[in-house]
Amino acid sequence: MAKLYIPLDMAAVAMGADKLAAAVAQEAAARGEKIEIVRNGSRGMLWLEPLIEVETPAGRVGYGPAKVKDVASLFDAGFLAGGAHRLSIGIVDEHPWMKKQNRVTFVRCGVIDPLSVAEYEAHDGFKGLKRAFEVGPAAVVEEVTKSGLRGRGGAGFPTGIKWKTVADCPPGQKYVVVNADEGDSGTFADRMIMEGDPLSLIEGMLICGYAVGASKGYVYLRSEYPIVAKVFQSAIEKALEAGWLGANIKGSGFDFDVELRIGAGAYVCGEETSLLESLEGKRGIVRAKPPLPAHVGLFGKPTVINNVLSMATIPMIMEKGAKHYADLGVGRSRGTMPLQIAGNVKYGGLFETDFGIPLGTVVNEIAGGTRSGRPVRAVQVGGPLGAYVPVSLFDLPIDYEAFAAKDSLIGHGGLVVFDDTVDMSWMARFGMEFCAIESCGKCTPCRLGSTRGVETIDKIRSGQDIDANIDLLKDLCHTMKFGSLCALGGFAPYPVESALRHFPEDFRKPALEAAE
Amino acid sequence: MAGAAQYSDERAREIIAAHMGLEGPAMPILHAIQEEFGYVPDAAVRQMAEALNISRAEMHGVVTFYHDFRRAPHGRHTLKICRAESCQSMGAERQARAFLDKLKLDWGGTTPDGALTVEPIYCLGLCAHSPSALYDGEPIGCVDAERLDEIAAEARD
Ligand SMILES: Cc1cc2nc3c(=O)[nH]c(=O)nc-3n(C[C@H](O)[C@H](O)[C@H](O)COP(=O)(O)O)c2cc1C
Ligand code: SF4
Ligand code: FES
Ligand code: FES
Numbered sequence: 001m002a003k004l005y006i007p008l009d010m011a012a013v014a015m016g017a018d019k020l021a022a023a024v025a026q027e028a029a030a031r032g033e034k035i036e037i038v039r040n041g042s043r044g045m046l047w048l049e050p051l052i053e054v055e056t057p058a059g060r061v062g063y064g065p066a067k068v069k070d071v072a073s074l075f076d077a078g079f080l081a082g083g084a085h086r087l088s089i090g091i092v093d094e095h096p097w098m099k100k101q102n103r104v105t106f107v108r109c110g111v112i113d114p115l116s117v118a119e120y121e122a123h124d125g126f127k128g129l130k131r132a133f134e135v136g137p138a139a140v141v142e143e144v145t146k147s148g149l150r151g152r153g154g155a156g157f158p159t160g161i162k163w164k165t166v167a168d169c170p171p172g173q174k175y176v177v178v179n180a181d182e183g184d185s186g187t188f189a190d191r192m193i194m195e196g197d198p199l200s201l202i203e204g205m206l207i208c209g210y211a212v213g214a215s216k217g218y219v220y221l222r223s224e225y226p227i228v229a230k231v232f233q234s235a236i237e238k239a240l241e242a243g244w245l246g247a248n249i250k251g252s253g254f255d256f257d258v259e260l261r262i263g264a265g266a267y268v269c270g271e272e273t274s275l276l277e278s279l280e281g282k283r284g285i286v287r288a289k290p291p292l293p294a295h296v297g298l299f300g301k302p303t304v305i306n307n308v309l310s311m312a313t314i315p316m317i318m319e320k321g322a323k324h325y326a327d328l329g330v331g332r333s334r335g336t337m338p339l340q341i342a343g344n345v346k347y348g349g350l351f352e353t354d355f356g357i358p359l360g361t362v363v364n365e366i367a368g369g370t371r372s373g374r375p376v377r378a379v380q381v382g383g384p385l386g387a388y389v390p391v392s393l394f395d396l397p398i399d400y401e402a403f404a405a406k407d408s409l410i411g412h413g414g415l416v417v418f419d420d421t422v423d424m425s426w427m428a429r430f431g432m433e434f435c436a437i438e439s440c441g442k443c444t445p446c447r448l449g450s451t452r453g454v455e456t457i458d459k460i461r462s463g464q465d466i467d468a469n470i471d472l473l474k475d476l477c478h479t480m481k482f483g484s485l486c487a488l489g490g491f492a493p494y495p496v497e498s499a500l501r502h503f504p505e506d507f508r509k510p511a512l513e514a515a516e
Numbered sequence: 517m518a519g520a521a522q523y524s525d526e527r528a529r530e531i532i533a534a535h536m537g538l539e540g541p542a543m544p545i546l547h548a549i550q551e552e553f554g555y556v557p558d559a560a561v562r563q564m565a566e567a568l569n570i571s572r573a574e575m576h577g578v579v580t581f582y583h584d585f586r587r588a589p590h591g592r593h594t595l596k597i598c599r600a601e602s603c604q605s606m607g608a609e610r611q612a613r614a615f616l617d618k619l620k621l622d623w624g625g626t627t628p629d630g631a632l633t634v635e636p637i638y639c640l641g642l643c644a645h646s647p648s649a650l651y652d653g654e655p656i657g658c659v660d661a662e663r664l665d666e667i668a669a670e671a672r673d
Contacts, residue, residue: 281542348644
């Protein structure tokens with residue numbers, strides 16, 4: 001019986017994977033071919049989705065992007081045995097896009113059946129947890145600290161230090177919370193790992209709960225990800241059935257439960273304290289820090305809150321040891337970063353690599369330049385609060401400190417590429433508008449400053465007192481940066497200032513026209 | 517939304533009761549109420565405030581904070597079009613504007629026949645297939661003007 005893989009990943013489904021899977025099943029039945037279709041996660045070569053993979057003795061052969069209309073010809077070409085076809089990309093693991101990566105967090109994503117506990121275990125799953133049980137909670141915290149892992153949600157805070165703070169709180173009710181709000185434009189790594197390898201996130205939460213003394217974990221998932229909700233909920237159920245969740249897990253004496261909660265379309269709820277408020281059933285208004293969530297978190301209890309990627313990387317660190325992870329990367333950016341390549345690119349997708357790769361290499365070589373075929377003009381790195389980086393800075397390595405030195409950030413690792421038709425004063429306006437729409441309203445610089453920012457950019461765009469208004473805009477950015485409570489108001493100026501700095505000509509178009 | 521039930525206090529009470537065992541049950545209840553009735557009716561907000569033992573004003577504050585919760589029934593179908601940066605890099609803003617103009621709608625508006633509500637959304641995690649949209653919960657990548665027109669026609673039937 002032939003074994004096929006067709007992703008259940010939301011991007012694959014958005015390109016027709018569900019219809020394709022149904023058509024393949026129907027065609028196989030009509031031809032009397034016995035097949036098994038596994039709905040896997042995506043391999044990350046998103047421009048090839050939907051990608052059908054067929055298991056052959058030589059390895060898995062890929063065909064993509066496959067449409068319903070291609071199904072008959074795929075069967076005619078003998079694709080069930082890996083036969084040649086226009087859509088064939090050969091052995092998937094040999095594809096240059098795959099070969100150039102170093103998959104640590106995403107090692108199983110797209111490879112296994114995401115909802116099979118047995119396959120997860122056969123691919124080294126739960127080895128990290130078993131090792132955690134052997135070495136004990138204090139050694140786990142030590143190991144995570146030594147790995148150099150920094151939070152992948154954006155702020156880059158050392159994960160081990162956060163865990164130690166919670167572990168050091170007196171025993172009692174504590175919580176593990178996973179931030180799956182992934183609101184940044186240009187990012188989808190959390191979504192992909194939760195669809196493609198959800199058990200790795202559950203295992204990470206188990207290790208964390210064991211290390212800090214928590215027995216309950218929540219995952220706060222954005223409502224825009226309905227497929228994740230379905231997949232992750234069944235992963236919880238499968239883990240329970242297999243005895244990897246619940247009471248006295250595998251005889252360890254450790255109890256842990258995971259509950260999935262769904263957000264309601266507020267970007268600010270990705271900010272950790274706003275998220276906790278929302279979990280408690282309140283308006284997602286940001287809390288002042290201190291106290292830190294590690295001391296006074298969910299329902300007032302000590303709480304670890306980590307991004308999906310941070311948590312899903314923990315099992316690998318525990319399995320292979322801190323050194324293995326810490327040996328990768330550059331400077332204080334240790335390990336790997338799952339980059340998300342998006343926007344106007346030829347090859348968009350998930351590309352996991354050691355820190356240190358130059359931005360230009362990713363954009364020009366890995367992503368293959370723009371989809372439109374026009375020259376690249378800017379890349380927004382790190383979501384809506386991240387700076388627009390011009391081509392002149394393309395030798396910047398993917399490294400937290402190198403980006404910070406250029407008033408930019410890596411954030412959650414999303415790269416959005418724009419070609420030369422982009423109007424940077426419009427993008428700056430959009431940045432301010434987005435901040436105004438999503439502001440939680442707690443502080444004036446963010447709530448009012450963003451609206452004033454939109455108005456001011458509108459004036460600049462219509463050619464009114466351009467110099468005076470640019471000064472006003474810069475001043476406003478300064479006030480927002482230093483007077484906002486959280487990074488929504490505090491970082492919203494980054495895209496605006498970077499647009500002003502690197503693309504000043506886009507703010508002077510009407511003036512130029514008037515001068516002609 | 518297609519298939520939403522008529523509001524009844526009794527049904528709202530049942531939904532609320534079913535979630536009262538959870539820690540911080542407000543968000544799960546609001547989602548369940550909207551799932552059932554297609555929006556969050558004022559009467560349900562009153563019921564919730566009572567059950568959760570908070571003021572009606574506070575409960576109202578929670579509902580209105582979140583973009584997802586609707587205060588009134590929407591069109592029978594909902595199309596959410598992504599407006600965020602990645603989709604803008606592929607011309608989403610211009611395309612959406614033209615589509616809205618054709619339907620004589622603004623963001624958040626519903627066609628006069630009550631068939632379709634068009635809302636903005638800020639990233640669907642489909643940024644390698646920009647521009648993207650979500651139609652009644654079904655994700656769509658690389659959406660073009662033709663596909664948008666098909667959806668508008670489909671919604672009318
Ligand atoms: C406006 C705003 C939105 C944020 N959105 C997210 C998000 O969607 N996901 C995330 O993991 N962190 C987000 N963060 C960062 C979190 O506040 C927090 O730093 C993170 O969840 C900590 O986990 P980590 O240390 O594993 O990164 C956001 C921060 C701000 C200010
Ligand atoms: S900066 Fe904006 S989002 Fe953050 S706390 Fe202040 S008002 Fe709320
Ligand atoms: S007004 Fe609240 S922090 Fe500035
Ligand atoms: S920006 Fe539109 S899907 Fe991400």
